[in-house]
Amino acid sequence: MWLAQLMSPRNFLRFLGAALLGIGGLALYVGYGTPFMAVVTVLGAVTVAGSFFADSALAGRRRREAQAFAAIHGWTFHEHLTGLLAPLSPPPFNAxxxxxxxxxxxxxxxxxxxxxxxxxxxxIDDDLTLSSRHRVAVVRLADELPRLMLIPEGLSSAISKILGGADRDFESASFNRNWRVLCSDPRIAHDMLGPRVLERLDALTPRAPMLFERGLAVRIDREGEGIASLASRLGGLIAVAQYLPRHTVEDHGRFANSPGPLPSMTTPGALTGGYRPDMRTADERHLSRPRRRGVDRRFTGTHDSSPDDDGRLASDPPGR
Incomplete structure (x- = not known):
């Protein structure tokens, strides 16, 4: 991921400008200050400055577009929301x-x-720092499940395979040709990527890497992707979230299987009234009891594995 950004337009311009500045500065330092070297030095300085100016102009335009979209469609605008993606572990989120x-x-x-x-x-080292930007869309899932990554077939997926990423095959031959699936639990991956989800993911254009981790569905697009494509970019993420089988959440979701707060934490006075053997016993029973939803499911019968087809994805953009 990091090395792939070496040739991004931003880094390429800055590397080129820095190289020209270095060559011109060295020539002037050793006394070879010809007019040509002066031009090289000036060109390097202009290239570096231009890359920063372009960055600033593009950032200002993105901010204005986001503010206008939020005002029109009733969404909220945040200048910074870094904590949302902080728990994610794959690159580039672990930078x-x-x-x-x-x-x-x-x-x-x-x-x-x-x-x-x-x-x-x-x-990268003491003398080299890489930076980049991506357009990232996020959908909050019903629960936290084991990590699942979807990577469009191509150079990035070939690199992931070389580095040891194990691919998974699914029912759709077309999907298998177009996507590489990396997951820690193949059973959960097959639950999350049912036939209806495979159909919607296979129809996406353009395709981009998607990550499902820590209760979030995340799509990572190139920096230049505009807000006008938001409905399309959210579509694949929502397809997975919409058809997420209930039994998968109940059996493997972190929140669904959490025992909840201990009685000693919720009983008034339990923390300030001194040692209470009954509270310790209550805590031990609370931690050892069966998973609540699993018990409910056994006694009330099985649930439908996914919503009705009436919930299929619409093509209209958000707020329109």
């Missing part, structure tokens, strides 16, 4: 320095959604 900026938040097709610009910076 040395990250920010999620110019973020809009709102409801779309019944789900809590976000969209903004993710900025990251990582130091």
């Amino acid at each position: 040395t320095d990250t920010r999620y900026v110019d973020v809009i938040k709102g409801q779309f097709r019944g789900f809590e959604c976000y969209d903004g610009t993710f900025e990251w910076r990582v130091r």
Whole structure:
């Protein structure tokens, strides 16, 4: 991920400008100050300055677009919302320095959604620091499940395979040709990617990497992707969230299987009234009891594995 950004337009311009500045400065330092070297030095300085100026102009335009969208469609605008993506572990979210900026938040097709610009910076060595930006859309899932990554087939997926990423095959041959699936639990991956989800993901254009981790569904697009494509970018994430089988959440969701707060934490006076053997016993029973939802499911019968087809994805953009 980091090395792939070496040839991004921003870094390429800055590397080129720095190289020209270095060559011109060295020539002037050793007394080879010809007019040509002066031009090289000036060109290097202009290239570096121009890259920073372009960055600033693009950031201002993205901020204005996000604010206008939020005002029109009833969403909220946040200058910074970095904590939302901080728990994610794969690159680029584990970079040395990250920010999620110019973020809009709102409801779309019944789900809590976000969209903004993710900025990251990582130091390769003492003399080399890489930075980049991505357009990142987020949908909050019903629960936290084991990590699942979807990578469009191509150079990035080939690199992931070389580095040891194990691919999974699914019922759709077309989906298998177009996507690489990396997961820690194949059973849960097959639950999350049912036939209806595979169909919707396979129809996405353009495709982009997607990550499902820590209760979030995240799509990572190129920096230049505009807010006009928000409905399309959210569509694949919502397809997974919408058809997430209830039994998968009940059996494997972190929140669904949490025993909840201990009695000693919720009983008034239990923390300030001294040692209470009955509270200790209550805590032990609380921690050892069966999973509540699993018990409910056994006694009340099985649930439908997914919503009705009436909830299929619409093509209209958010708020329109």
